[in-house]
Amino acid sequence: MVRYGQTVFTICIMCQLLGMNCNTPTDIVFSFTGFATRGGLTDEHKDGWGIAFFEGRGVRTFVDHQSAVESPVAELIKRYPIKSKYVIAHIRKATQGQVSLENCHPFIRECWGRYWVFAHNGDLKEFFPVLDGSFQPVGNTDSERAFCYILQQMRKRFGDNLPSLTEQAAFMREITTEIAAYGTFNMMLSHGEVLFTHCSTNLYYIVRKHPFATAALTDEDVAVDFSQVTTPDDKVAVIVTAPLTANETWTQYAAGEMLVFADGDVLDLTQEQV
């Protein structure tokens, strides 16, 4: 048994999250360009950043403890159009504890032969669950502790086999509500088949689909006419802690709301999902 009650963990109040889910592999260069600018230039989230791209069952993760504005790795992401259906990115403003690589989101673990990727915005100061050792934090953030707890409880609940999406979603609704009671829990979690998102305070999404229009970033002087780079069948959902564009309508989550994304749109959980 591993009890973390005595350890000082860092918390992440002032971070920002970016998630993307598409029905066809799409690059995130446009959204990441605006998002990364907040990592030290238009905003103060300069204590590291990270991004994870699912490609099938594989994941490409880039993390850096430099600010997203100064990082040569972030520069690569802005220039190299990695195509993915599920992306989670995070920029960090450390409010306690050290700036180090092991505290950079997104975090990644394997469970049931899938990679699970997690990022969190908020703080969970009093959240010290009992961890049985099956998933343990490497760094000292409240976020990684919450991630390990989610996976541990999920595997305890469902045993040796990945449950259906309906069961996964019901479990996620329950455990995010439990964890959110300890503080602020805006989060994104994916295993490459769906994207789970939970809002405590700040989360917005948009689904871009036909007819596509031009979007202009608020953080950089960049605009893209999506109709030129898409097909009529494409659907792209973007989820963020603060809207990236001023000329589009973003939908704000309600406090406590959990949404699951698949195929570039919100999944209807009133229908059975296998």
Added chain:
Amino acid sequence: MVRYGQTVFTICIMCQLLGMNCNTPTDIVFSFTGFATRGGLTDEHKDGWGIAFFEGRGVRTFVDHQSAVESPVAELIKRYPIKSKYVIAHIRKATQGQVSLENCHPFIRECWGRYWVFAHNGDLKEFFPVLDGSFQPVGNTDSERAFCYILQQMRKRFGDNLPSLTEQAAFMREITTEIAAYGTFNMMLSHGEVLFTHCSTNLYYIVRKHPFATAALTDEDVAVDFSQVTTPDDKVAVIVTAPLTANETWTQYAAGEMLVFADGDVLDLTQEQV
């Protein structure tokens, strides 16, 4: 229980490995430049590549299913001097199965609150251990299966706490011998405090230390005078499946030999290590 006996796994006979361990964080730009050239230019290992850098307890992993010669990510590694004490890199020539991101080495898992990084050269065609689900392959390589088996058996043996280095080394000697009986098992494994290496057929190492000299790559027309970029206290061990330089003396491993590296040199395992 998860039994993989019925599944077709890919094998990796023709890969190449590169490991580095230093007593002070050092960049691997020189060695990686020669190594990456084998990924499609001076050699045929063009089916993906990967590299992992420990920075404290954190790990930065870059994987790509493009060849190391063509990959923009490999280009970044050659230009961006990431400093690390433990590095493991791998270039892949797929001999069976698909070229996909989830089959690119190095593989990474968390155990006892540390990241463990693993890469393998060789094939283990008949190796189908019983995996209990605590660590499961995401892709379909014999290598990832062996890695999961090592971690599973290690945690079974030692329970909830990371054992001493002496105990870890004794366990690694035993389990690498067990696995190597199924085929060819040249491998590198690290959790950022030591680097375990095992040779079945091809593994060489060199320890660069004062007085440093000039080294010239065999795969590219590049030479570095290490005396200009080091201090007299620096020690750097480089381990590879085929020597990277022609004007230095590389020590070849004996078949079945396991060596553990720490602080830039071979660790003396006749002394008790905590």
